[in-house]
Amino acid sequence: xRLHPHNIEEKVKIIVEHFRTHIAGQIGGRAKVMVVAAxxxxxxxxxxxxxxxxxxxxxxxxxxxxxxxxxxxNGESGSDPFSERNMNPDIAPxxxxxxxxxxxxxxxxxxxx
Numbered sequence: 001x002r003l004h005p006h007n008i009e010e011k012v013k014i015i016v017e018h019f020r021t022h023i024a025g026q027i028g029g030r031a032k033v034m035v036v037a038a039x040x041x042x043x044x045x046x047x048x049x050x051x052x053x054x055x056x057x058x059x060x061x062x063x064x065x066x067x068x069x070x071x072x073x074n075g076e077s078g079s080d081p082f083s084e085r086n087m088n089p090d091i092a093p094x095x096x097x098x099x100x101x102x103x104x105x106x107x108x109x110x111x112x113x
Contacts, residue, residue, distance in 0.1 A: 003042060005049075012049045020059070040068040044082045065091065 001007060015035060023031050037043040047066040054062050065088050071081035080086075 002038070003045060005045075008045050008049045009053070012046065012053050016050060016053055016057075016059075016062070020062070024062070040070070040072045041074050043068050044072045044074055044087070045076075047087060063090075 015033075019033050023033055025031070035046060037046055043066050047064050050064045054064070067084060069084075071083045073081050
């Protein structure tokens with residue numbers, strides 16, 4: 001039942017509206033919130049549902065990112081596997097640079113800044 005689309009849609013409404021009315025204006029309008037899901041599949045479904053709800057309401061200035069390892073195969077949400085990279089296309093290059101720097105941390109001086 002937890003992954004049923006209706007349940008996710010109802011929770012998404014509560015999360016987004018709570019963020020808009022109580023959180024978004026804090027810290028000079030730069031506040032963020034983290035939603036923790038029980039599984040990678042649930043994280044994918046919540047992200048997709050949040051983006052859909054935000055678009056349907058016409059809200060601007062609210063973004064959604066997702067974080068998980070590996071790939072998620074979720075036939076109900078799409079035929080292609082989901083990954084952090086393809087679900088966060090706007091930040092993928094920055095994440096790649098960060099991971100490269102982290103992986104080669106001892107040699108960081110040799111990497112272009």
